[in-house]
Amino acid sequence: MIASLLIANRGEIACRVIRTARRLGIRTIAVYSDADAKALHVRMADEAVHIGPSPARDSYLVGDKIIEAAKSTAAEAIHPGYGFLSENADFAQAVIDAGLIWVGPKPDSIRAMGLKDAAKTLMANAGVPVTPGYHGEDQSPAVLKMEAQAIGYPVLIKAVAGGGGKGMRRVDEAGQFDDALDSCKREAASSFGDDRVLIEKYVLSPRHIEVQVFGDSHGNVVHLFERDCSLQRRHQKVIEEAPAPGMDAETRAAVCGAAVRAAQAVNYEGAGTIEFIADASEGLRADRIWFMEMNTRLQVEHPVTEEITGQDLVEWQLRAASGEKLPRTQDELSINGHAIEARLYAEDPAKGFLPSVGKLDHFDLGTEGRIETGVEEGDSISSFYDPMIAKLIGDGGDREEAIGELASILADVEVWPVRTNAGFLLNCLLDDDFGDARIDTGFIERKLDDLVPQSEPDEATWRGAAAVALAADEDEELFSSLAGFRLNAAPRVSVALGRAGQFRTVSTNAGEIAEVSGFRDDERVVIFGEGNADEFALASRGAGTTHGLHDGEIEAPMPGKVTAVEVSQGEIVAKGQRLLTLEAMKMEHALTAPFDGTVAELPATVGAQVKEGQLLVRIDDEPANG
Template identity: 75%
Template sequence: MIQSLLIANRGEIACRVIRTAQKLGIRTVAVYSDADAGALHVRLADEAVLIGPSPARESYLVGEKIIAAAREKGAEAIHPGYGFLSENADFAQAVLDAGLVWVGPKPDSIRAMGLKDAAKSLMSKAGVPVTPGYMGDDQSAERLKSEADGIGYPVLIKAVAGGGGKGMRKVDEATDFMDALDSCRREAASSFGNDVVLIEKYILSPRHIEVQIFGDAHGNVVHLFERDCSLQRRHQKVIEEAPAPGMDEVTRDAVCGAAVRAAQAVDYEGAGTIEFIADASEGLRADRIWFMEMNTRLQVEHPVTEEITGQDLVEWQLRVASGEPLPLRQDELMIGGHAIEARLYAEDPGSGFLPSVGKLDHFDLGEVGRIETGVEEGDSISPFYDPMIAKLVVHGEDRDAAITGLASALDEVEVWPVRTNAGFLFNCLLDEDFAAGELDTGFIARKLEELVPTADVDEELWRAAAVIALASENGDELAGFRLNALAQPSVTLSHRGERRRLVLADKEPFAAASGFRDEERVVAFYEGQAYEFSLASRGRVGAVAGDGALVAPMPGKVTSVDVAAGDKVSRGQRLLTLEAMKMEHAIVAPFDGTVAELNVEGGAQVQVEAVLARVEAAA
């Protein structure tokens, strides 16, 4: 068994790997950037090494620094986690060339499956069904559009080196193709250093089904059943579960068998995931599931597979990398119950899911289920990395029990002042179509308006906020607060411009919210959502940019500027594009008019609320 391990990653996955390694008696070494100097994964590891400035391209993406850190600390092996360099074949080879153990598949396997076009060709030869599309060498915009026109819209433009929803655009109309192609290529070049794309037919009732596979150096390959990752927003997975709802044994055997053949075709070792797209218009059927891509690493959603199989997949990775055979044979693996995972993001659904950054002054994820996180109260959410701050995982004897448990877990989430998507996730779980297993990848887009929590509060929540304020004021725990312990208890609160003096009576119902009070506010947490009430006699009004002034909604990098000062623009026209937390955000004209000011250029780094441009309304 490996004796010492460097984890070439950060956040919750680094913490996850460290815990299993330490359980096995393996010494752990963390690496960190300037932004992560006090991060949880650094505190958990036995040793830690600073590898560079905050931007990932200057730290976590610099393989030479990571290998140097391993040598400095005498680490025997390197685990890449997911993201960053986990699917970089050159880095894997460099690790091996340095005389270190690579906890992952062989570099040749990564290369074979790393480019989507080559992987699909290889899979077709191995008898694995693939989706129709164009994967040719001619990358001219004209040829790509011609192929898309021939396939028929809608189509999907995908970066061949992409992953995690990056470098991917759905195009519904021929007139939108060129803009989507430009945006996709920009994001792919920025995220992966490769702007080559392929075109696929977009399946109108798609389910995202993936199969966890594992191989070892002794020629053994097994699958650990399937996961359903159909609940996605902008191609980014939001809720994942195992097994897939509605999967019968015949279809399971077909798709899992295809996944094993795919792994065998590239002589695969270690953990990997074969991703399929299913046309679910008539339910899941073996003849309507096609290979999409292979992820040659551990997946974010691997805990749901662990929960239904009772296996520790990181331990499997470490044992395989140490030269051991797979811990179990295929006939020894079974499905037990149902598991669902929700990804908790630092983002504000009420503001278009813009990333939320800052210090976690209040951070409590409750005690329900399994919690995977890389932060604790007092830590800060940085603008430099992915906004996922935790994964909440619940296992139940069946799907209904797992849904109920995860909803309870989300109801217990308390995060402030950083905003999260917990309330949005809660609403997804309670949706009647989700409960019925009526899923596809367009689920969230179709229901977005009803899934995003509103900022409105009802009478019971007003009273709950008052109870929190009065309980805190009198030193009582909320659960033990008795209204009749005070003479005519009352408090004055303001919320979104509405001001109320609340006098509470014993028998008046109030929402089952939790929360806290400080000198300025009361924050109530209810069904995953945070509601702020001001204790001031008058509600404060935040700074608002003047008419036509466009401000940065978060810190980020200007990746494109599409207009010049003096240009005439139309309402909704894109003026520039801002990239933050690996996502692009279009800044558009608020109305018809003229660009009176343009204060940035391509490549500029901007801070939150910086005035980027100003549009004067047309006369």
């Protein structure tokens, strides 16, 4: 068994790997950037090495620095986690050439599956069904558009070197193709350094089914059954579960058998995932499931597979990398119960899911279920990395029980002042169609208005805030800090509370508010419920001010980089017209005109790094002179 391990990653996956390594008696070494100097994975590891500035391109994506850190600490092996360099074949080879153990598949396997077009050809030759599409070398816009027309709309433009939902655009008609292609290629170049794309037929009732596979150096390959990852937003997974609801034994045997053939075709070793797209218009059927791609690494959603199989997949990785045979044969693996995972993101659903950054003054994810996180109360969420702050996993004897456990976990999430999507996730779980497994990858988009929590609190929330404020008045010393608490609200009369500069008198009593969770400080009241957090100003401590944007002033909603400016000063624009594109937290965000008008100011320039609240463009509702 490996004796010492460097984890070339950060956040919850680094913490996850450290826990298993510690249980196996393996010494762990963390690496960290400037932004992560005090991060949880750094505190958990036996040793930690600084590898550079905060941007990933200057730290976590610099293979030479990571290999040097491994050598300087006498690490025997490197575990890449997921993301960053985990599917970089050149880095894997460099690790091996440095005399270190690479905890992952052979570099040749990564290369074989790393480019989606070549991988599809390889899979077709191995007898694995593939989605109809264009995977050719000619990347001219005219040819790509012609191929899309031949395939038939809707189509999906995908980055050849893509992953994680980056560099992917759905196009419903020819008139949308050019803009979608430009945006896709720009994002692909930024994320992967490769702007080549492929075109696929877009399945209208798609479900995203993936199979966990594992191989060792002795020629053994097994599957650990399937997961359903159909609940997605902007092609990024939001909720995943195992096993896939509605999957019968015949279809499971077909899709899992295809996954094993796919892994065998590239002599696969270690953890991998074969991803399929299913046409679920008539339920899951073996003849309507096609190969999409292979992820040659551990997946974010691996905990749900662990929960239903009772296996530790990180331990499997470490044993396989150590030259051991797989811990279980195919006949020794079985499905037991059901598990569902929700990805808790630092983002604000009420503001178009914009990322939310800052210090976690209050952070409580409860004690139920399985929690995978890389932060603790007092840590900060940075704009430099992915906004996922935790994975919340519920399990049970069946799907209904697993949904119930995860819903309970989400309802009790308490995070402030960083915003999260917990309330949105809870609404997804409690939707009748989700409960009945009537799901596909368009589920969230179709129901978005119903799933996003209301931005304005209801009457019960106002009364809850009043209960917190009144109870706090009875014991100022107890509630002088940001420590959370739970209380049974005593009967009181009223209190003045405000939001957005508007104040009102709110009455409350114990009968209306049986239990409230929240805190109060000198200026505000914050209460939690159903995964949401609401803030109210205290009139007695100052009325506060509004700080909304002036009409027409488009400010940066978060720190980021301007990647495209699509208007010029003096130009007449229409309401909803794209003005510029801001890249932040690995995603592109389009900023549009709030009304018809003229571009009066345009301080934004392509390539500029901007701060939150920085003026990017100002639109005047008056026509330009002349």
